[in-house]
Amino acid sequence: MAEYVAFNAQHAIDYIKNLVTKDGYDLFDPDQTLSAYEFGDGNLNLVFRISDEQSNSVILKQALPYARCVGESWPLTLDRARIEAEVLLNHGALSPDYTAKVLHHNPEQALTILEDLGHLQILRSAQINAEQFPLLGQHVAHYLSHTGFYNSDFYLTAQDKKAKVSQFTNPELCQITEDLFFNDILREHERNNYPSELQSTVNKLQNNTALHLAIAKLKAKFLSCPQTLLHGDMHSGSIFVDQKTTKMIDPEFGFFGPVGFDIGSFIGNLLLNYCAQNARISEFVTRRNYHTHLLTCLQESYSLFEQQWLTFIAEQTTDNNLKAAGYGEYFMQQVLQDAIGYCGTELIRRTIGLAHVADIDGIEDAQARLDVQRHTLALGEQLVLNAHTCNNKEEFFSLLISQLN
Ligand SMILES: Nc1ncnc2c1ncn2[C@@H]1O[C@H](COP(=O)(O)OP(=O)(O)O)[C@@H](O)[C@H]1O
Numbered sequence: 138m139a140e141y142v143a144f145n146a147q148h149a150i151d152y153i154k155n156l157v158t159k160d161g162y163d164l165f166d167p168d169q170t171l172s173a174y175e176f177g178d179g180n181l182n183l184v185f186r187i188s189d190e191q192s193n194s195v196i197l198k199q200a201l202p203y204a205r206c207v208g209e210s211w212p213l214t215l216d217r218a219r220i221e222a223e224v225l226l227n228h229g230a231l232s233p234d235y236t237a238k239v240l241h242h243n244p245e246q247a248l249t250i251l252e253d254l255g256h257l258q259i260l261r262s263a264q265i266n267a268e269q270f271p272l273l274g275q276h277v278a279h280y281l282s283h284t285g286f287y288n289s290d291f292y293l294t295a296q297d298k299k300a301k302v303s304q305f306t307n308p309e310l311c312q313i314t315e316d317l318f319f320n321d322i323l324r325e326h327e328r329n330n331y332p333s334e335l336q337s338t339v340n341k342l343q344n345n346t347a348l349h350l351a352i353a354k355l356k357a358k359f360l361s362c363p364q365t366l367l368h369g370d371m372h373s374g375s376i377f378v379d380q381k382t383t384k385m386i387d388p389e390f391g392f393f394g395p396v397g398f399d400i401g402s403f404i405g406n407l408l409l410n411y412c413a414q415n416a417r418i419s420e421f422v423t424r425r426n427y428h429t430h431l432l433t434c435l436q437e438s439y440s441l442f443e444q445q446w447l448t449f450i451a452e453q454t455t456d457n458n459l460k461a462a463g464y465g466e467y468f469m470q471q472v473l474q475d476a477i478g479y480c481g482t483e484l485i486r487r488t489i490g491l492a493h494v495a496d497i498d499g500i501e502d503a504q505a506r507l508d509v510q511r512h513t514l515a516l517g518e519q520l521v522l523n524a525h526t527c528n529n530k531e532e533f534f535s536l537l538i539s540q541l542n
């Protein structure tokens with residue numbers, strides 16, 4: 138099958154059978170009857186589960202030539218499937234415990250076969266139910282620091298780094314992020330989506346010239362600062378979890394960008410859930426305990442991420458200039474301020490932009506939902522505006538706590 142075909146369940150079965158019987162892939166016993174169904178719930182792609190009679194299963198993910206959530210009127214490159222598979226392979230080599238395994242990739246069909254992580258939960262669904270994951274912060278810090286440092290100029294030769302920047306050039310998907318995180322939130326646009334009750338708040342936000350300047354700085358870094366190979370879409374729907382396990386999926390927005398972007402997006406999603414729980418958990422002590430858990434996760438993830446980066450910089454930097462005393466600390470202070478800013482843009486874009494989060498949209502009471510939306514907008518705005526005032530993580534945590542109370 139050379140020419141691209143958008144798969145149905147039967148295509149998925151036939152494709153896998155071919156891999157097993159003709160190409161010798163050890164995915165299933167060749168004598169087993171396979172069944173398949175499509176169950177993707179993301180914005181962009183098809184996701185099939187293929188199972189045998191013993192309930193062994195794999196996942197086949199295929200890109201469509203358009204964005205699934207909008208349809209054919211929003212054409213989108215199939216190359217995103219290659220980017221996703223290659224980021225998973227790169228990150229999987231550096232942080233195998235926390236990255237979904239690629240079993241096969243076919244760039245012509247824009248498809249990837251992945252290990253089935255269906256025994257785990259998507260973090261967003263679990264956090265909507267206020268489930269706690271004590272190891273999550275630690276695991277995310279490990280994943281982001283290992284994949285971040287070993288793809289950076291601190292570690293790679295300049296030649297290798299440039300080859301990788303070229304391999305992971307991802308203009309169409311980056312354009313989506315540029316539009317949704319930076320452009321749309323500051324203008325009227327048909328993609329934006331918020332209730333009319335928020336209009337005057339949105340007008341104020343969009344007329345704030347200090348915010349325009351701060352977002353210009355964040356966007357300029359996103360456009361022109363290839364510091365490391367990012368996941369590119371580190372939201373709670375891209376993380377599978379249970380009490381002991383954390384696995385990242387779906388890095389199709391991956392590219393070389395600013396180190397602060399992924400950790401900022403992750404923290405932004407913790408905060409979206411934090412704010413949403415004000416409307417979801419009515420009992421005071423239960424809410425306070427869950428909020429404390431989220432803040433601990435947030436502080437642990439950032440602290441361990443920063444600590445691991447600083448240790449790597451001190452012990453494993455290969456570039457002589459970048460070894461200069463104080464450069465690592467300077468670099469990580471910029472990363473902190475960037476992370477706070479990108480966290481703020483994630484909060485704003487998930488409240489008024491195209492792609493919302495179920496944590497908030499699923500709140501049934503309209504007034505309670507509106508209160509949460511006002512909170513996430515104000516929090517996002519304050520984080521973007523005040524990121525540059527945070528000289529260290531303790532100042533960030535204080536800023537955050539002052540905005541959450
Ligand atoms: N490796 C996997 N194992 C089990 N389920 C998966 C796997 N990858 C994706 N899924 C399921 O498919 C859904 C959509 O996948 P995702 O990669 O987020 O797609 P999209 O790129 O369209 O956002 C996930 O929410 C999850 O339920």
Ligand SMILES: CSC[C@H]1O[C@H](OP(=O)(O)O)[C@H](O)[C@@H]1O
Nearest residue numbers: 179180181204317370374387492
């Ligand atoms: C039209 S893309 C909108 C939004 O969707 C992506 O997330 P996912 O593919 O995981 O559903 C990404 O966050 C984009 O910003």
